Amino acid sequence: MPNAARISVVIPVKDDDTELARCLRALARQTVPADEVIVVDNGSTDASADVARAFGARLVRCEAPGIPAASAAGYDAAEGDLILRLDADCVPDESWTAAMAVAFAARRGVAAFTGAARFIDGPALLRTPLATLYLGTYAAVMIPTLGHLPLFGSNMGLRRAAWLGIRSSVHLDAELHDDMDLAFHLGERGRIRHLSGARMGISMRPFAPGQAFGRRAARGLRTVLVHFPHDxxxxxxxxxxxxxxxxxxxxxxYDTRPSPGLDTRSHR
Structure with missing residues (x-):
């Protein structure tokens, strides 16, 4: 990909060494390798930091608790023109970084792309319907709330310039959803678009016993309310x-014309 933008991948992690290793193996198989992979260690007590170093990732430590602070630390540390974000328990398809890079090159007026995901564990018969329910409910609630697409933290990318433009506005509260909060701020300044070609596998852990699904929903409500009445x-x-x-x-x-020679028919 000549004259391609530099790509940084950010992975916040806490006590997920086994899943992180699987994620980093998938990133190592990308058809378009990232220029840097940043693992943000948010106070892990397991071998997550050792796993990151073993795979050659750049390790950033974040002492402030919670995914919002850890994600922000990763975005701040990123040196690439494009910042791609996923979780430690994610498994991107081999074309994930390439799909993101091509989409950003083709749509210069888009600040961020967000993709969907499929479950790769749990009961096989439940994977598709639960993924549809999980992501469909999120979109159904957040699109009317935001007035545009939300971001999905397990599969998204944004321009570093866009991050720098909103950095001082994002919330770092551990009881908020970082991707939802980011969408509130990013959607005010730029376009967020869906990218169907960025395929991602995720864990079904949100539905596992003891994972406090109700707490996740409460965090979502809190994230919305913290933006009222302004939003x-x-x-x-x-x-x-x-x-x-x-x-x-x-x-x-911004110039939103497609770059010469790029086929953008699959991008919305």
Whole structure:
């Protein structure tokens, strides 16, 4: 990929050494290797740090508790033009980084891409329906709330420039969902689009006994409410509508034309 943007992959982790090793093996098989893989150790007591070093990843330590702080530490440390994000228990397809890189090159006006996922463990008969329920419910709730697509932290990418533009606004509260909070802020400044070609396998752990699925839902509600009243849906929709009108009048700020020679028919 000539003149390709530099790619950083960020993986926040806490006590997931076995899953992290599986994830890093999958990243090592990418058809377009990342320029750097950053593992953010959020206070692990297992061998996660040793696993990261063994695979040649760049290890960043984050003492502040919670995924929001760990993810932000990884984005801050990233040196690439594109920052791709997944979790330690994720298994990306071999074309994941390539799909992200091509999409960003083809759509210069897009600030972030988000993809779906499939479950790779748990009862085989439940994998597809539970994945559809899990991600479908998330989208059904968050699209009306945000006025645009949400981000899915297990499969997403954003431009480093976009991150730097919102860095001072994101919340680092451990009881919030970092991807949901990021979508609130990023959607105010740029476009978020779905990328079907970025295929990702994830664990069914959210549905496992003792994983406190209700707590995850409570965190989601808290993430939404922390943005009120500024982002109360009708207020946010109106603000976005007016901003879109101003952009059309003033002309597009970013060049959204596809790059020459790139087939963008599969990207939305």
């Amino acid at each position: 109360f849906p009708p207020v946010r929709w109106t603000r976005r509508l007016l901003r879109g009108v101003r952009r059309r009048v003033a002309g597009r700020r």
